[in-house]
Amino acid sequence: MVLDAWHVQVKNADEVFNSLSDKQLSKEIAPGRNRGVYLLGHLTAVHDRMLPLMGLGDQRYPNLHKTFVEAADKTVIDLPTLEDLRNYWKEVNNVLSERFLKMPVNEWFQKHNAVSDVDFAKEPHRNKLNMVINRTNHLANHLGQLILLKPKDAEA
């Protein structure tokens, strides 16, 4: 069920990104707020980092983290192209999907790498499955913002 919810949100995000032109993605979701291109990079960077955090391999695009997580939008001038970002987004989610499928059931209940051994002993729910729950909500959160970039009569 948790993985289903993850895949539904990723699919919804794919549909939103595919429906938005580069021009639309370059706009702010609301006056003075993050642009679509920043949120695309932000979500890609956060999902990419799930690979090492969940013990599923190395990040594919480690450079994205600085630009799209540590830095705020419009503070970094030299961004990847939207074409590249769209491809990174798809690739990172495809890799995650494949690795999720191959993960043995018991591993889902093991600790992820963003929590220390000491904390995990106290809070055993901070496992890999829980990271997927949290990242699904993170994605849903930004997806609610991204649909604001669609023309109004196309809004869900």
Added chain:
Amino acid sequence: MVLDAWHVQVKNADEVFNSLSDKQLSKEIAPGRNRGVYLLGHLTAVHDRMLPLMGLGDQRYPNLHKTFVEAADKTVIDLPTLEDLRNYWKEVNNVLSERFLKMPVNEWFQKHNAVSDVDFAKEPHRNKLNMVINRTNHLANHLGQLILLKPKDAEA
């Protein structure tokens, strides 16, 4: 873990609603889009309906559904006051919290009332726990929009 994620999102929403003045909640999240007051009513109506859908009792405020789910924002003139809506929101979530606590573990895996017996036989994951997962994502989705009502330097 699923219930934790639910409670985290409800708590985040409480904080956002508490931090927003009535005046701020009366504004649109982006030009031409839903107002904060509509989203407050919408989330309350959707959560209220979880009571009967999960077999946890009757809706407290069944009238909200027409105004805040069936109707779009700005098409209904006669809305409840923001003071009332803020109270309904708190009450509905408190009732849900109490009932969740009392629910026996096996019941979480029973079907909810928005799915037919036939469909549940085919899709046994459409249970009560799954409804909480979906509603958590629904809440996160709108929460990403509601924070746009905060002054920009207060944004998380």
